[in-house]
Amino acid sequence: MSNNPGRKNPLLQAERADRNRKIFIQVAVAAVLIGLVAAIGIGIAIKKAEKDDPGPTPSIAAAQAPGAVTGAITDNGSIRVGKPEAKVTVRVVADLQCPACKAFEAAYGKVLDDAVSTGTAAVEYNIISFLDKASTTQYSTRAANASYCVAQEDPTKYQAWLTAMFAQQPPEGGNGLPDEKLIEIAKSAGYSDAVASCITDRTYEKFVADTTNKAFDSGIQSTPTVFVDGKQVNPSALEQAIAAAAAGQ
Known part of the structure; x- marks a missing residue:
């Protein structure tokens, strides 16, 4: 059989087609892998940014x-x-889920109210959230978030709100108060409907976590922990400590 230069070799054509198909598949797979790697990298970057975002x-x-x-x-x-x-500056480190903090508020809340109203002392309420494990709904974090929500709207009503919150403190190990109840308590203390979205959205959740970490890093080991002008005092001696600081002793 003679060769025909003008006739295409079917076997050669099949080999070329197969080779081209393999190259195409390899390129497509490489493109997909590159895309997946890029997507994973972007996903990791986004998650890291979200984690690092202080809110x-x-x-x-x-x-x-x-x-x-x-x-x-x-x-x-x-x-x-x-x-x-x-x-005088009084600092109170507390968790709104903490029973001992509730007892402190019941015993000394009025002392702090009077100190503020008379101008004797300013009180710094360092509300942290280390007792999330004591509820099934991260109540400590949600309550601490609500603390910032109401204080931001009107600090003059804050102490009354705090008293109401401790008065209705849920038992440890339960669900904690729902957001609807937190909103109700805020309204009963004179706050507007505007705090509702801040509470339900947990606007300051990350700020609460950062504040809690700062407290632990500073050496706080339990709540309530009380300071008068930077010096830690026994809560039972609070009134005397304020009076002594005001007198310059």
Whole structure:
């Protein structure tokens, strides 16, 4: 049989087609793998960014009337309530799920209220969330978040809100109060409907976590822990410690 230069070799064509198909598949697989690697990398970057994002920071507007009770957020995340002329600073580290903190509030809440109203002392409420494990719904975190929500709207009502929260403290090991109840308590303390979304959205959840870590890093080991002008005091000696600090002793 003679060769025909003008005739294409079917076997050669099949081999070329098969080779081209393999190359195409290899290129497609490589493209898919590159895409997957890129997607995974982007996903990891997004998750890291979300983890590293500190979230919004609460802020409290200064009081307009001279000599009025005002509020602020301190560097350690405490909610400071008091008059500008207050010479004594009391810091209370507490968890709203903590039974001992509830007992402290019942015994000394009025002492702190009076100290603020008379201008004797400003009180820094360092609300943390180390007792999330004591509820099935992260109640400590949700309550601490609500603490910032209400303080941001009006610090002058904060102490009354805190009293109401401790009065309705849920038992450890349960579900904790639902968000609807937290909103109800806020409204009963005179806060507006505007705090509702802040509570349900857990706006300051990451800030609460950061504040809690700062407290632990500073050496806090239990709640309540109380300081007067930076010096830790026995809660039972709070009133005397405030009086001594005010007198410059």
